[in-house]
Amino acid sequence: MSEKSTGVVNSGLKPEAKKGSDSALQVMNGEHHPHQCWSCGDMRAEHFCGACGHVQPAEPTDFFSFFGLPRKLELDEAALERGFYALSRKLHPDVYSRASAKEQAWSLEKTSQLNDAYRTLKDPISRTEYLLMLEGIQLDEQSKKATEKARASGAEKKQSVPPELLEEAFELNMMLEEAKMGGVDKDLRAQLTATREDLTARLNTMQDELRGAWKRWDSGDSGATARMVDVLNRRSYLCNLVRDIDEVLS
Amino acid sequence: MEDRVVGIDLGTTNSLVAYMASGPSLAQPDAPGKGVFIIPGEDGLNLVPSVVALDLDNQMLIGNDAREALLKSPDRAVYSVKRLMGRGVEDVQAELKLFPFHLAEDLVPGEVLRIHLGERTYTPPEISAHILRQLKRNAERFFGATVKQAVITVPAYFNDAQRQATKDAGRIAGLEVLRLVNEPTAASLAYGLDKKQNGTIAVYDFGGGTFDISILKLQDGIFEVVATNGDTHLGGDDIDNLLIAVAVQDIAGDLGVDVRQYPDAVQRLRRAVIEAKIALSSRDTADIQVELPEGKLYQRRITREMFEQMVQPIVDRTLEPCRKALKDAGLTASQVDEVVLVGGSTRIPLVRRQVEALFARKPHTELNPDEVVALGAAVQANILAGGSDETKDMLLLDVTPLSLGIEALGGVTAVIIQRNSTIPASATEHFTTGVDGQVSVAIHVLQGERELAKDCRSLARFDLKGIPPMPAGLPRIEVRFLIDANGILHVSAREQRSGKEAKIEVQPSYGLTDDQVEKMILDSYDNAESDMLERLLIEARNEAQTILAALVKSRSSEAWKMLSITEQRKVDELESKLRLAMSGDDHNSIQWAIDELNKATMHLAELMMDAAVGSALKGKTMESADVGEGPTAPHPIGKAEFS
Known part of the structure; x- marks a missing residue:
């Protein structure tokens, strides 16, 4: 496939590109900002050109815009997957292995954006974290990045324990200390398992709290971000506790 | 016509090259494999052993020939080089105890390894390039056209350095590597050709040197890998080494011989335990018998039960990566719809039982576990070459195995x-x-x-x-x-x-570095040229020998006497010219002398033929009608096998 000058309809077009029969794809590709195709000059090109099928130059974009989605948190994960598959079929380097070097580079760049965007958006937690980051909101000390940073600098990580967990966390730490000193006997194992179950139940409740915050955000309440930060911080604290228990139990 | 893109499985033990036809023209109408097939070597065999050896004339031998050479002079052969790809001297200390790799002495940590072979040292990518070049030649002979592009498979759990080393090997061999594909993923493509269905599959790939587990989600032709795990140093080699170690102990105890002092005996032992291992996949007992130095003989009967007890710990090491992959995929074993077995080591009944127990379902073994990866590589090659009806909806979405x-x-x-x-x-x-x-x-x-x-x-x-x-x-x-x-x-x-x-x-x-790879490409061209010249010279000399032998024989025949004196003088003169040319090393002048002599003896050959026909009519044998064999015919294109 060689480069064609602008304005000439490329005869080497991929027939399936024209059909556009995949409804999920049209949503995903449709709310992006259309531009002129470098290859055939069609004015409605998005990630790729609907008329000639050619990939378009990659440009920096946020993950929501990449999928043509509004910056909202409740999203149809099945539709996101369909969009991911449909765009993969159009953008993947496999499709451009005989194309010009320029198109191969764009395809590589766009597909990595697509994969990064899909990976971030399909997971409810990373989707929320990503939106908060886009909104310029810092997560507290328990966030993964912060944990890594603290570990890197050798500083003791600040542990702001969620108030309702103070008592339980204290007891758990006693148990974990005991386990480290004298090993895990049957009793201790039972206690730890019970605590783990309780923590997992709390984590599930947090999912609901998070969803509640999403609804507020999606309907225009920008104050919902504070709630999300709170839930995520408590959640990551809980996750750390569960991880500590798992370490001891294994 | 577009260049053909072949699929290559560059294995630890064996390597294969496969092709999938794009259009109906080449597709074999009677092939159940939808036109995907393994390209056999000159010997008609699909598997090219991943062994490289130098014979005593410093000719590079590859594959089955090299495997024979390994038994005779183990110090001039390299096998399982895949284990060294992308690794440093400090990584391979454990391997060195088990494999007869002769590393260069002056290696420093962080440097690419170099292995002694004859008078030179070679890096692992250069050794691998020899194997790739053989596969390239096999494909070129099959198609009667040059092959310049390939998809090469690598273990899913290969890291960046191991992948880069494989790509470098391709470049050194004169191949543009369009894509490196993970072996289990390639296998799933080969299976996916026949079974167009949606669901979750696990590919358990236990080969000669590596173990991979990949979990994939199949949906309308999209092969999405959701998790992969493995061990790049776990395979049939480890089973072999264990069996050898047991036998070495056995021999020291029973016969008082330290086999490790005799590299050729170790190689015979190695072959014997491999044969026993293979036999035990279909039989309950296998006998090992190896001749040792000092006229001693090692004999041992192994039952399958003993074998399974010995290798259990090795097989168990594959289970943890499986559990990790399932965990990363967020699945339980029972949520996997299909399990596919890949790699020669999955022929071991114990391995099959373990996999069946882990996933609680019978694994698929329809496709030959030695060939399925190469077939899958050919499918991916077809996709990259523009696709065909069978592959137009297929797309592979793979993952990075390591953070x-x-x-x-x-x-x-x-x-x-x-x-x-x-x-x-x-x-x-x-x-x-x-x-x-x-x-x-x-x-x-x-x-x-x-x-x-x-x-x-x-x-x-x-x-x-x-x-x-x-x-x-x-x-x-x-x-x-x-x-x-x-x-x-x-x-x-x-x-x-x-x-x-x-x-x-x-x-x-x-x-x-890029410069190093470029230099190796140049070196290999130089060598390839001198290799070729040398081969042409040997061939020309052989042909000359045949003709001269026939000529000597014909001088005592009746037909010789029927030639005119002028004819006889001409033949005599050309004979000495040929002998002179043979003492030199220019294959062209030898070939010229052969052609001239051939022309001059045409009449003689006719007369001898007539005499032979005459004597045959009289009831005599045709023995005296031997006019020599002439140049050997080029090898006909091998017939493809379909699986």
């Missing part, structure tokens, strides 16, 4: 791309300076799952150079890490305040 990180303060690993991320994948990180006026920043890139940098695989060290002098902390250098569809890392950097593209000097920790 990518950078060394942060305090020697810890900061993960920037998680393992099992779909590739291509990228990450952007920002760096700054710690000292006023600092103009460069060092970055250490790692691969692995460990918390400390020293426990991860060092991929490369970068120096970001050319940062404009500024107060500490002011520069903002954006570094972009991109893992491409081959699983290979690319890095670019930019200083954002000045907008300057920061220069990066990549020092791959265990890789060849």
Whole structure:
């Protein structure tokens, strides 16, 4: 496939590109900002050109815009997957292995954006974290990045324990200390398992709290971000506790 | 016509090349495999043993010939070189105890390995290139046309350095590697051709030197890998080495012989235990019998029960990666719809039972476990070449098997791309300076799952150079890490305040630099040419010998006497010319003398033929009608096998 000058309809077009029969794809590709195709000059090109099928130059974009989605948190994960598959079929380097070097580079760049965007958006937690980051909101000390940073600098990580967990966390730490000193006997194992179950139940409740915050955000309440930060911080604290228990139990 | 793209399985024990026809013209109408097939070698066999040897004339032998040479002179042969790809001298200490690799003595940690073979040393990519070149030649003979592009498979759990080494091997062999495909994923493509269905499949790939487990989600032709795990140093080799170790102990105890002192005996032992291992997949007992030095003989009967007891710990080591992969995929074993077995080691009944128990379902074994990866590589090659009706909806979405990180303060690993991320994948990180006026920043890139940098695989060290002098902390250098569809890392950097593209000097920790690869390509061309000249010379000499022998014989025949004196003189003169040419080393002049002699003896040959026919009519034998064999006919194109 060689480069064609602008304005000439490329005869080497991929027939399936024209059909556009995949409804999920049209949503995903449709709310992006259309531009002129470098290859055939069609004015409605998005990630790729609907008329000639050619990939378009990659440009920096946020993950929501990449999928043509509004910056909202409740999203149809099945539709996101369909969009991911449909765009993969159009953008993947496999499709451009005989194309010009320029198109191969764009395809590589766009597909990595697509994969990064899909990976971030399909997971409810990373989707929320990503939106908060886009909104310029810092997560507290328990966030993964912060944990890594603290570990890197050798500083003791600040542990702001969620108030309702103070008592339980204290007891758990006693148990974990005991386990480290004298090993895990049957009793201790039972206690730890019970605590783990309780923590997992709390984590599930947090999912609901998070969803509640999403609804507020999606309907225009920008104050919902504070709630999300709170839930995520408590959640990551809980996750750390569960991880500590798992370490001891294994 | 577009260049053909072949699929290559560059295995630890065996290598194969396969092809999938794009159009109906080449597709075999009676082939159940939808036109995907293995291209056999000149010997008609599909498997090319991954063995490279130098014979006593310094001719490079590859495959079955090299395997024979390995038994006679083990010090002039290399096998299982895949275990050394992309590794440093400090990584392979364990291998050295078990494999007869003769590493160069002056290696320093972090340097690409070099292995002695004859008078020279070779890097693992160069040895692998010899195998690839053989496969390339096999394909070229099959098609009667040059083959320049290939898809090569690698273990899913190969790291960046191992992948880069494989790609380098392709380049040295004169192949443009369009894609590196993970072996289990390739296998799923081969299976997917026949079974167009949606669901979750697990591919358990236990080969000669590596173990991989991949979990895939199949949906309308999309093969999405959701998790992969494995061990790049776990395979049939380990079983062989265990059996050898047991036998060596046995022999020392019973016969008082230290076999390890005799490399050729070790190789005979190795072959015997491999044969026993293979036999035990279909029989209950196998006998090992090996001749030892000092006229001693080692004999032992192994039952399948004993065998299974011995290898159980090795098979068990495959189960943990399976559990990890399932966990990463967020699945339980029972949620897997199909299990596919790949790799020669999955022929072992114990392995099958373990896999069946783990996933609680009978695994698929319809396709030959030795060939399925190469067939899958051919399918991916077909897709990259533009696809065909069978493959037009197929798309492979693979993942990176290991997390990518950078060394942060305090020697810890900061993960920037998680393992099992779909590739291509990228990450952007920002760096700054710690000292006023600092103009460069060092970055250490790692691969692995460990918390400390020293426990991860060092991929490369970068120096970001050319940062404009500024107060500490002011520069903002954006570094972009991109893992491409081959699983290979690319890095670019930019200083954002000045907008300057920061220069990066990549020092791959265990890789060849581009210049080194270029030099090896040139070396291999030079060698290829002298190799070819040498082969032509040998062939011409052989042909001359045949003709001269026939001529000597014919002088005592009736037919010789029937020639005129002039004819006889002409033949005599050309005979001495040929003998003279043979003492030189120019194959062209030998060939010219052969042709001249052939022309001059045409009449003689006719007379001898007539005499032979006459004597045959009289009831005599045709023995005296031997006019020589003439040049051997070129090997006919081998017939493809379909699986």
